Amino acid sequence: MKKIIGFLLVSVFILSIVACSKKKTEEEEVLYVGTNAEFPPFEYLLENDIVGFDVDLVSEIALLIGKKIEFKNIAFDGLLPALQAKKIDIIIAGMTATEERKQFVNFSDKYYVSKQAILVAADNTTIVTFDSLPGKSVGVVLGYTGDIAVSALSDVDIKRYNGTSEAVLALKANKIDAVVVDSEPAKNYSAQNPEIKMLVSDLIEEEYAIALRKDETELLDQINIALQTLKDNGTYDELVIKHFK
Ligand code: ARG
Numbered sequence: 155m156k157k158i159i160g161f162l163l164v165s166v167f168i169l170s171i172v173a174c175s176k177k178k179t180e181e182e183e184v185l186y187v188g189t190n191a192e193f194p195p196f197e198y199l200l201e202n203d204i205v206g207f208d209v210d211l212v213s214e215i216a217l218l219i220g221k222k223i224e225f226k227n228i229a230f231d232g233l234l235p236a237l238q239a240k241k242i243d244i245i246i247a248g249m250t251a252t253e254e255r256k257q258f259v260n261f262s263d264k265y266y267v268s269k270q271a272i273l274v275a276a277d278n279t280t281i282v283t284f285d286s287l288p289g290k291s292v293g294v295v296l297g298y299t300g301d302i303a304v305s306a307l308s309d310v311d312i313k314r315y316n317g318t319s320e321a322v323l324a325l326k327a328n329k330i331d332a333v334v335v336d337s338e339p340a341k342n343y344s345a346q347n348p349e350i351k352m353l354v355s356d357l358i359e360e361e362y363a364i365a366l367r368k369d370e371t372e373l374l375d376q377i378n379i380a381l382q383t384l385k386d387n388g389t390y391d392e393l394v395i396k397h398f399k
Contacts, residue, residue, distance in 0.1 A: 183220070183221050183222050184221065184222045184223070184224055185216060185221045185222070185223045185224070185243050185244060186223075186224055186226055186241070186242040186243045186244075187212055187223050187224065187225050187226070187242065187243070187244055187245070187246060188225075188226050188228055188233045188236050188237060188241075188242035188244070188245045188246075188247070189204065189208060189209075189225055189226070189227060189228075189233075189245065189246055189247045190227065190228060190229060190230040190233060190247050191204045191206070191227045192230075192317045192318060192319065193206075193247065193248045193318065193336075193339050194206060194338075194339055194342045195207050195338060195339075195342060195397040195398060196208045196247070196248035196266075196338065196339070196362075196397075197209055197246075197247060197248070199227075204225050204227055206397065207266075207393055207394075207396075207397040207398070208246040208247065208248060209225070209246075210393050210396070210397070211246070211265060211384070211390070211393055212244075212246045212364070214380075214384055214389055214393075215364075215377055215380040215381065215384070218379075218380040218383060218384070219373075219376045219377070219380055226241070226242050228242075229316070230247065230295070230296075230297055230298065231296060231297035233245045233247055233249070233365075234255065234258060234259065234365070237259060237365060237366075237367060238258065238259075238367070240367075243366070243367075243370070243373070244364055244365065244366050244373070244377070245259075245364065245365040245366075246364050246365075248266070248268070248336060248338075248339075248362050249362060249363065249364075249365055250268070250299045250360040250361065250362060250363075251264065251360075251361050251362070251363040251365075252299065252302075252360075255365070258368075259365040259366060259367060259368065260365070260366050260367070260368050260370070260371070260374055261363035261364065261365055261366075262363045262364040262365075262366070262374060262377045262378055262381060263363065263378050263381055263382070264361035264362060264363050265362055265363060265364070265381060265390075266361070266362040267359050267360070267361055267362075268336050268337055268338060268359070268360050268361075268362060269336075269337050269354070269355065269357050269358070269359050269360060270299065270300050270303055270334055270335070270336060270337065270355050270357045270360070271334070271335065271336065271337040271340035271341070271352050271353065271354050271355060272284070272287075272332050272333070272334055272340075272352070272353040272354075272355055273322065273325060273332060273333040273334075273335065273340050273343060273344060273350050273351070273352055273353075274325070274331065274332045274350065274351060274353065275325070275328070275349065275350055275351075276348065276349055276350055276351045278331070278332075278351075281331060281332050281353070282353065283353070283355060283356060284303075284307070284355050284356065284357060287304065287307055287310050287332065287334075288307060288308065288309040288310055289309060289310075290310065290311065290331040290332060291310075291311040291312075291313060291329075291330045291331050291332075292304050292310050292311065292312055292313070292330060292331065292332045292333070292334055293312075293313045293314075293315055293321035293324050293325060293330040293332070293333040293334075294312060294313070294314055294315070294321065294333070294334050294335070295314070295315055295316070295317060295318055295320075295321055295335060296314045296315065296316060298335065298336070299336070299360055300334040300335045300336065301314060303334065303357060304334050313329075313330050318333075318335050318339050318343065319343075321333045321335065322343045322347065322350070325350055326347060326349055326350065334355075336360070337352075337354060338398065340352045345399075364377055
């Protein structure tokens with residue numbers, strides 16, 4: 155009898171350890187992904203779902219590294235603070251890997267090359283490049299690389315907006331002369347609004363990458379390997395075809 159009780163106790167003990175460790179790995183599996191879903195075609199809201207190139211790309215990465223993901227939609231300038239505060243584990247948001255941001259976070263290998271574009275009214279003939287912007291009122295989105303680029307120019311009347319669609323609305327209402335924003339979203343907005351057109355600026359290229367906390371080096375390696383796999387096996391190209399017209 156004693157033997158049986160002893161055996162049962164040991165079994166219960168082992169089972170509870172197994173259950174605990176299982177629970178632990180299940181908890182660890184979820185990767186909280188921060189984004190700002192106002193940046194088509196990279197991330198935007200369709201009904202209530204966050205969709206887009208970045209969403210598909212990070213979902214494929216998560217499959218490869220065996221993690222579940224959960225998105226958190228936050229203001230763009232709140233993403234880096236949220237990452238530092240461990241409210242999210244990674245950021246994918248069409249975020250440019252700038253030298254300034256590299257001081258605070260690590261970036262994965264680049265997954266997209268972009269540049270800044272200028273949106274103007276379709277009948278505007280006075281603005282042709284960045285050199286035409288001094289003396290004009292120019293809309294940018296707070297904290298975006300377009301904001302940084304236009305802020306570096308002298309003599310521009312900068313108007314800062316909380317999102318690209320807000321800046322585009324101001325342009326359509328003739329409140330500003332131009333909007334400077336990343337080329338892919340600019341292409342999207344100009345395609346949807348015939349009253350505005352896009353000029354591709356001569357600004358240097360920017361590279362989008364996934365941001366992680368500096369100490370997450372193992373996750374960084376896993377993400378980079380997954381990214382390479384997706385480029386090699388054709389998945390990356392399929393996503394480009396799906397999201398960029
Ligand atoms: N590439 C620009 C930057 O890094 C804009 C990114 C905006 N992304 C977004 N999901 N709202 O500043």
